[in-house]
Amino acid sequence: MPKAEFPYVPFHIAASEAQPNGSTAYRPLAAATITASNGNSIRFIVMPDSGADACVFPLSLAILLKLDVLNLPKAYTGGVGSQNNPTYYDTVTIDMGEGIVFKGPRRFCGRHGHDWFRSSGPGRVLLTAQRGI
Numbered sequence: 001m002p003k004a005e006f007p008y009v010p011f012h013i014a015a016s017e018a019q020p021n022g023s024t025a026y027r028p029l030a031a032a033t034i035t036a037s038n039g040n041s042i043r044f045i046v047m048p049d050s051g052a053d054a055c056v057f058p059l060s061l062a063i064l065l066k067l068d069v070l071n072l073p074k075a076y077t078g079g080v081g082s083q084n085n086p087t088y089y090d091t092v093t094i095d096m097g098e099g100i101v102f103k104g105p106r107r108f109c110g111r112h113g114h115d116w117f118r119s120s121g122p123g124r125v126l127l128t129a130q131r132g133i
Contacts, residue, residue, distance in 0.1 A: 004100055006030045006048055035093040036065040046094070055094075055106045062088060062108040069108070077109065085109050 006028035015022040028048050034057070035041040042064055056079075062069050072088040079085075092106040 004030070004096065004098060030096055032097075033095040034061065034065070035095070036062075036067050037091045038065070038067060040065045040067075046096075055092075056087075057092075057106060057108050059088070059108045059110040062090065067108075072108070077107065 008026040009029050010024045010026055013019070013023045013025055029045050030048060031043065032046045033041050033043050042061070044061070059069065062072070067088075067090055069088050072090055074086060074088050076084050077087040087107045087109040089105050089107060091104065093101060093103040094106075095101045
């Protein structure tokens with residue numbers, strides 16, 4: 001399997017009672033082309049997460065890929081800080097370049113508890129996971 005290195009990019013974490021000056025988290029980012037089963041593709045910045053159990057994309061990506069969300073297979077999933085989330089599945093290809101390509105069922109979910117996603121810009125950073133992103 002091809003190997004890759006990803007740059008760690010600093011993300012500012014807002015101030016809180018525990019950290020009144022805020023803090024900085026460093027996260028790995030990479031460019032990838034995501035192609036849905038309908039053949040539509042989009043280039044995005046993704047965050048490889050080797051500790052995640054599954055690959056989860058925001059539901060907005062399914063809409064951008066022009067997937068018929070209401071006719072996709074659906075399950076209710078949960079994670080840290082959330083449960084019973086409607087989650088839709090499609091067979092997606094993730095091409096990270098340099099021969100690194102993953103294909104398989106991927107999740108699209110309208111809710112997940114990752115503050116870095118909401119604060120990093122309009123739909124530009126996604127989650128990827130272990131076992132074949």
